[in-house]
Amino acid sequence: MHTKNSTYYNLHQFKIFFADFKGDILVAQAAIFFTAGFEANAATIAFILYELAMQPHLQTRLREEVLDAMDKNEGTLTYDGVRDMEYLHMVVSEVVRKYPPMPILDRVPNRDYVIPGTNITIEKGTAVYVPLLGLHMDPAVYPGPEHFDPERFSEKNRTTRHPFMYLPFGEGPKNCIGT
Numbered sequence: 001m002h003t004k005n006s007t008y009y010n011l012h013q014f015k016i017f018f019a020d021f022k023g024d025i026l027v028a029q030a031a032i033f034f035t036a037g038f039e040a041n042a043a044t045i046a047f048i049l050y051e052l053a054m055q056p057h058l059q060t061r062l063r064e065e066v067l068d069a070m071d072k073n074e075g076t077l078t079y080d081g082v083r084d085m086e087y088l089h090m091v092v093s094e095v096v097r098k099y100p101p102m103p104i105l106d107r108v109p110n111r112d113y114v115i116p117g118t119n120i121t122i123e124k125g126t127a128v129y130v131p132l133l134g135l136h137m138d139p140a141v142y143p144g145p146e147h148f149d150p151e152r153f154s155e156k157n158r159t160t161r162h163p164f165m166y167l168p169f170g171e172g173p174k175n176c177i178g179t
């Protein structure tokens with residue numbers, strides 16, 4: 001018998017998937033990699049350079065962190081070296097708060113969904129949009145939201161907010177694969 005977890009069943013599903021992997025579905029994969037992968041990064045880098053140019057003292061601090069990291073690795077940047085750069089992380093986090101390349105998340109439920117703790121049902125097939133830019137610019141959560149301030153993402157400060165008030169990479173099983 002071919003149960004849902006059997007190897008036969010999985011290979012069968014795999015074959016169906018690849019048999020359908022053509023036309024619009026194929027083009028959509030290339031398009032998502034360009035828009036989600038390439039364009040999101042290009043926009044983020046452009047806004048980092050803009051904000052650092054507007055506040056050169058932030059640029060100096062970040063530059064010192066980069067130089068320190070290189071000093072520790074015989075003048076080169078390594079993957080681990082970049083991962084350890086706390087201030088770089090804070091700067092990038094603040095950029096994608098203020099300029100999220102994808103300001104809206106979208107979902108379509110494949111079954112009726114009751115929002116837990118309420119009697120509100122989102123019916124199957126209803127388009128649901130989450131305006132994450134609105135969350136990122138909420139002055140109750142991010143005071144003076146137009147001001148670019150990487151300190152919002154220091155280790156201490158970032159734990160003071162509800163995690164779902166910051167969604168630059170989405171959330172759940174369909175979130176960004178590039179994070």
Ligand code: HEM
Nearest residue numbers: 036037040041044102105168169170171174175176177178
């Ligand atoms: C600053 C950089 C990036 C930002 C802010 C960003 C943001 C996002 C957001 C908001 C989503 C939708 C998530 C959701 O609906 O929950 C997404 C999806 C996606 N991202 Fe990114 N992204 C970035 C970089 C990348 C990179 C580098 C790649 C490729 C390696 C990538 C590939 C994708 C793909 C394939 C999806 C669709 C995932 C799915 O539908 O299952 N992204 N991204």
